[in-house]
Amino acid sequence: xxxxxxxxxxxxxxxxxxxxxxxxxxxxxxxxxxxxxxxxxxxxxxxxxxxxxxxxxxxxxxxxxxxxxxxxxxxxxxxxxxxxxxxxxxxxxxxxxxxxxxxxxxxxxxxxxxxxxxxxxxxxxxxxxxxxxxxxxxxxxxxxxxxxxxxxxxxxxxxxxxxxxxxxxxxxxxxxxxxxxxxxxxxxxxx
Amino acid sequence: xxxxxxxxxxxxxxxxxxxxxxxxxxxxxxxxxxxxxxxxxxxxxxxxxxxxxxxxxxxxxxxxxxxxxxxxxxxxxxxxxxxxxxxxxxxxxxxxxxxxxxxxxxxxxxxxxxxxxxxxxxxxxxxxxxxxxxxxxxxxxxxxxxxxxxxxxxxxxxxxxxxxxxxxxxxxxxxxxxxxxxxxxxxxxxxxxxxxxxxxxxxxxxxxxxxxxxxxxxxx
Numbered sequence: 001x002x003x004x005x006x007x008x009x010x011x012x013x014x015x016x017x018x019x020x021x022x023x024x025x026x027x028x029x030x031x032x033x034x035x036x037x038x039x040x041x042x043x044x045x046x047x048x049x050x051x052x053x054x055x056x057x058x059x060x061x062x063x064x065x066x067x068x069x070x071x072x073x074x075x076x077x078x079x080x081x082x083x084x085x086x087x088x089x090x091x092x093x094x095x096x097x098x099x100x101x102x103x104x105x106x107x108x109x110x111x112x113x114x115x116x117x118x119x120x121x122x123x124x125x126x127x128x129x130x131x132x133x134x135x136x137x138x139x140x141x142x143x144x145x146x147x148x149x150x151x152x153x154x155x156x157x158x159x160x161x162x163x164x165x166x167x168x169x170x171x172x173x174x175x176x177x178x179x180x181x182x183x184x185x186x187x188x189x190x191x
Numbered sequence: 192x193x194x195x196x197x198x199x200x201x202x203x204x205x206x207x208x209x210x211x212x213x214x215x216x217x218x219x220x221x222x223x224x225x226x227x228x229x230x231x232x233x234x235x236x237x238x239x240x241x242x243x244x245x246x247x248x249x250x251x252x253x254x255x256x257x258x259x260x261x262x263x264x265x266x267x268x269x270x271x272x273x274x275x276x277x278x279x280x281x282x283x284x285x286x287x288x289x290x291x292x293x294x295x296x297x298x299x300x301x302x303x304x305x306x307x308x309x310x311x312x313x314x315x316x317x318x319x320x321x322x323x324x325x326x327x328x329x330x331x332x333x334x335x336x337x338x339x340x341x342x343x344x345x346x347x348x349x350x351x352x353x354x355x356x357x358x359x360x361x362x363x364x365x366x367x368x369x370x371x372x373x374x375x376x377x378x379x380x381x382x383x384x385x386x387x388x389x390x391x392x393x394x395x396x397x398x399x400x401x402x403x404x405x406x407x408x409x410x411x
Contacts (some may be wrong), residue, residue: 001261005220007285008268009227017234017276017294022286023226025300029307031215061311069229070308076357093199093342095243096259101308105225107213111259115207116198120344120397121387129207140395145200146340147376147400148311148359176209 012104035104036175038069039152042102043178044080044169047157054058057081060152064102071101071150081154082180086139089127089180090151097145099152103175110179120144130181195251200387208252224260233298233306236274239367244338245269313357314373320403322377326352327409330379330401338366342404343351345397349409350381353398361402374403 012018042064055063060077064070071077074189077099080088092098093116098106105159119126123140127133134140143151155177161169176182198204216222234240245266246254254262271277281288298306323327332347340362356378360371383395 001264002218002220005223005227005264008264008282009223011281011285012227012231012271012276015276015290016228017297018230019297019299021300022224022230022298023301025303026226026229026307027216027222029303031222034307035215071311076311076313078356092202093344094196094340095246105215107210108217108259109207109209112207113198113255116284117201117204117209118207121391122197122393123395124393126207136394138394140393140396141380142397144342144345144397144399146342147356147362147402149356149376149378149400158267171309181209 004179030100030105034069034101036102036173036178037170038067038104039099039102039175039178040170040173041067041166042069042079042152043154043173044166046154047161047169048166053081053154056154064152070098070100075099075101075150076135077102077152078149079152079154080141080143082156084156085137086141087134088141088143088151088153089119089123090143090145090153091116092145093117093120094144094146097150099150102152103178107175127181130176132181132183153178155182155184158184194374195249195254196247197343199341199342203250221260224264224267228263230298231271231276232269233296233302234274234276235296236276236295237270238360238365240338240360240362241368242266242270243362245273245368259397263276311357313359314371314376316358316373320355320375320377322352322355322375322403322406322408324352324354328352328377328379328406329409331405331407335363337363339363340399342399344386344398345379345381345401348381348385350379350385350398352377352406353380354378355359358398361404363402363404365380377401377403379406 013020046056058078060079064077096106096111120142123142174182175185243259246262249265329349330346356376358373358375361374364372378398380396380398383391383393
């Protein structure tokens with residue numbers, strides 16, 4: 001595969017169709033700038049400011065863009081809020097739709113047949129594989145990204161969040177919690 | 192199409208195996224594959240929907256064996272050849288034959304940030320939405336011949352309209368060069384038992400985002 005990709009890049013560059021420096025820039029963007037920290041900042045703001053949370057509920061695209069994170073062309077954001085009664089989980093069963101601007105590029109498991117096939121049918125067992133166990137009373141709400149909407153799960157805040165600053169809160173927010181396969185305080189903080 | 196990409200509800204793929212401290216890329220070639228795909232899409236010759244369809248027509252035995260970026264590369268080669276940017280021979284040898292027609296829209300480094308943050312592209316339509324939040328609807332059961340964003344597990348099922356999400360290019364037409372033909376898009380939610388039978392006592396609800404022609408009002 002290495003050779004096939006290199007050959008295609010050489011071919012397209014020679015034909016003047018692709019600028020390799022633009023590829024470098026795209027790679028650098030996702031390796032160093034765009035990742036789950038963006039989403040963590042959105043969540044921390046939502047926990048800290050009621051007005052921002054309300055804006056996220058009504059127009060997540062604009063609310064998220066106000067923090068400087070714009071989604072790719074064609075993509076509209078939607079924020080879904082966990083509560084004591086409902087736990088949200090996101091998948092794309094048809095491909096790998098994922099909110100790149102707030103979470104970076106999707107992990108391999110998100111794109112895998114195992115996750116895509118099972119989480120719509122048996123989300124509880126999938127969540128258990130991530131160490132998340134919910135009571136039967138909690139409804140699990142699965143969002144299948146079949147169009148141009150991209151979903152960001154706003155997890156429930158940790159105890160005592162009211163007295164914490166946004167930076168401190170953002171450190172507690174994991175990527176998995178923002179996909180819905182993690183809970184706050186259940187795993188490592190977002191790197 | 193009923194192709195291997197349509198995975199919701201299929202069985203036999205085993206456990207989900209999250210990788211601890213997963214890197215952004217596992218191989219250097221994945222970085223170039225991502226960049227090449229995004230640069231090539233900026234040539235403007237195909238839509239995201241056509242691109243998705245190019246992945247979906249990879250033969251099932253190859254699709255299910257391929258890593259995700261391998262699927263991307265397979266689709267990209269199909270699209271480049273289909274739209275006349277490269278020939279089959281060039282793909283085989285990697286050697287350019289003659290020069291390409293000049294293309295005006297080459298992605299340059301200073302355009303990358305804007306490209307990655309361009310945001311939504313809703314398309315205004317004059318028709319009012321046919322459905323309202325709370326409506327009970329049935330999804331189309333017909334087996335599609337080409338690209339669709341109506342997953343197999345959610346066909347012929349009864350659900351509820353939860354939200355009207357704006358109007359967008361209709362993927363099923365746009366994937367086949369028939370233009371955007373925008374339609375209203377709705378979030379439609381189904382109870383687990385509707386999708387998976389009475390054994391699904393799991394207190395789950397699953398939603399899809401469905402274009403208007405995927406839906407009919409349910410008989411009361």
